[in-house]
Amino acid sequence: MPAQQFDTPPVLIAGAGPAGLIAALVLLRNGVPVRLIEKNDFLHPGSRGCGIQPRTMELLHQLGATDLVRALYPLGSNRSYRFGTLDIVRDEPFVELKTSTVHLPYPNPLMIGQCGFEGYIRSHLAKYGCEPELGTELTTFEQDENGVTAHLSKNDGNKETVHVQYLIGTDGARGATRKGLGLSFTGNTPDTFRMLVGDVRMTCDKLDYNHWHRFGDFKSKTVMLRPMREVGVDNDGWALMIGGPEIDIDKLLDPEGSKEVIFAVIQEAVPAEIQFKELVWKGQWKPNMRMVDKFGVGRVFVAGDAAHVHSPTGGQGLNSSVQDAINLSWKLALVLKNLSPPSLLDSYSAERLPVIAEMLNITTELFKKTASGADDAWKREDRLRMLGVNYRRSPIVLEERSTGLDSESMAAYGDAVEGTTPVAGDRAPDAARLVDAEGKEYTFFDLFRVTHHSVLIFASDVNSAKSILDSLQKHSEDAIRPIVVLPQGASGGSGGALALVDRDGHAYSGYKATEGETVVVILRPDGFVGAVVNDVEGVGRYLQKVFF
Known part of the structure; x- marks a missing residue:
């Protein structure tokens, strides 16, 4: 299909908190214009959610917001x-x-007040000429197979009707998006605290x-x-x-x-x-622990507080909102650019529902401990760093190296143990001291981006990777970028795909690759392992799950 050209923003984002801002930035990084509205006529000055977990820092790095990471x-x-x-x-x-x-x-x-977090992301949006339209509220909407008609109300009394291809509701628990979709909001709201x-x-x-x-x-x-x-x-x-x-x-x-x-x-x-x-x-x-039964219907989706609310104990809220937004937006960008079928968007609910359900249980238990004055109420277990959050049960991941895994029983909020073998659906580890033919050094996190899949081909030499590289040539470099990872002591490649020598063995150890054997690890734009396969046929099987 031809690449999509956009005369007007195809996506309306209702709500300019963390989820809305991140969704806007991911889409803009991918060349998709957005319209971002916010019902308040002011920018909230408060700190509110302030804990930034390690997994969110990794995603911010890959989003190109390293200035925010440095400010924590x-x-x-x-x-x-x-x-x-x-x-x-x-x-x-x-x-x-x-x-x-x-x-x-x-x-x-680490920490930063939510007002500070939002300020940094708004500065990145400004580079694309995007800023939140304050005092503009989504009131109602309708959708059909051709798009979404959204009705907006402005603080000056004016009304507006806008037609878009997709609507992302990040307008909070009381917003119009979830209610307009008729999604259930299961949970409880104790009135004793x-x-x-x-x-x-x-x-x-x-x-x-x-x-x-x-x-x-x-x-x-x-x-x-x-x-x-x-x-x-x-x-x-x-x-x-x-x-x-x-x-x-x-x-x-x-x-x-x-x-x-x-x-x-x-x-x-x-x-x-x-x-x-x-x-x-x-x-x-007041404690309010609730979540939706699905994260979208048709062309309308919810993220962040519009999809789930919970206790602030554990510092998971802002982080979960960021991860909702990234998960949805890279997929939506591929669909809007005619690179992937709309069915790809079904995986947003499939992947985020188990994660949020477990997060809600964890934070609710922490809240109960805090409210009761338990001795360990302020202790935070390692899984709250979110490095073990995974999508192993996702319908769009493919694991062909590690057989016999019981992914269904794997907790979506798993414990990340450094040194274990990463499998499809897991967080992708970083690696340093990767060197190209000219001696330039890289880290994986500097190469991973929300704009494309990264295909890591662990091979003894570039020729061993040739069949896989040839199979990827039909895909745009804007969507898929191969990286040949050569073992310690190998000679760097020249021409064609980026070839990096793993000078200190960090990449091979992190991804459990074996020197002399070829294995392919495909990294999604959200920094998760999409596939671990052994050959060109495996690469094709994964790409068929995501792309046309």
């Missing part, structure tokens, strides 16, 4: 006090800090900027203050949480005088001199 900062430790005292009850890290390796360059969770959340600017000599400071507990009353650079100046920004049965949340939320009341509760918790400067924002948080 350490999580800090949890320091607990008795309410109204500076008596330290507990001082412990949330996670075990690990050392980066050639296969896992981002081993530890509420917190005030927000951000505050203040200084206090007794509170260092390296810890999360928690006074009291949820059994009675608690005030939590988390350093948050994005909402302050010169280390005076803090994320704030106040809760417990002895706290009058309604009084704190009352717009009349609530700032002074909130400051008074903080002062009651922290017996030290505090200089209060500003209440940046405040809101109410």
Whole structure:
């Protein structure tokens, strides 16, 4: 089929939070114009979701947002006090800090306020001339086999009807997209727990900027203050949480005088001199653990909070939203460019539903521990780093090297163990010190991109890879890019496909390739292994799952 040309944006994205911004950036990177709308007429100033997991950092790297990755900062430790005292009850890290390796360059969770995260992604969108249209809300829509008709309402009272090929709803749990699709939102909303959340600017000599400071507990009353650079100046920004049965949340939320009341509760918790400067924002948080039964119908899809809501315990929310958006958008780009059939989009639900279901269970259990004051409530297990999230059960992956795998019983939120053999559906590991014929060094993560599949051909020499390289020539380099990976001591290739010598053996060890044998590992645009096959026929079998 001929390449698609776009006179107008074929995709409308409703909601300019993390999921909407990432979806827009992936599509734009792939040459697909978008229209991005946001019902609020302002950019939210708050920190809200702030934990960035290692898997998300890898995806941001491959998305070309390394400036955002470099801006992240350490999580800090949890320091607990008795309410109204500076008596330290507990001082412990949330996670075990690990050392980066050639296969896992981002081993530890880091932080940035959501307002900061969104700002970096908006700066990348601006390079394509794309920015969120504020004060524009999706109200209703209809769809048929030819496209989607969306009805928009603007804050100035104007209405607009727009016709697009696809609609991505990242408009939150109360948005019009999920409701318009009639998707179920299964779960529960306990009404016995509420917190005030927000951000505050203040200084206090007794509170260092390296810890999360928690006074009291949820059994009675608690005030939590988390350093948050994005909402302050010169280390005076803090994320704030106040809760417990002895706290009058309604009084704190009352717009009349609530700032002074909130400051008074903080002062009651922290017996030290505090200089209060500003209440940046405040809101109410109630536990709401729900998810859709499918992530799309026809030409309309949901992602992020429009598809699932859950407790912030564990720091999975923003990260899951990012991974929703990337999973959907690389597939949608291929469909819109006439490189893949629309049926490819069915794999979005198939892949994300098991992941989100397990995530919801994990974060709900963590919330219950936190609310009950369990001793281990603030410990975070390794799988929350999301490096073991996988799509082994996906209908579009193909594993032909490791036989006899019981993928159906494999947890979608698996534990990533470095050194194990990666199989189809797993995260693709990095490797360093890969050298071309001219001596230039590469890492895999610098070569993997959301714009194309990377076909790693582990072969003893370029001639051994020739039949596979020839079979890929009918595909555009914009969609599939082969890389011949040669063993230590081999001579670099010349001409044609990129050939890299694995100087220190990191690629062969990371992908469990054997010198002298040919194996092909096909990496998807979202950094997951799409296929592990042994020959040109296997390559063809995988490509038939994804491409025309």
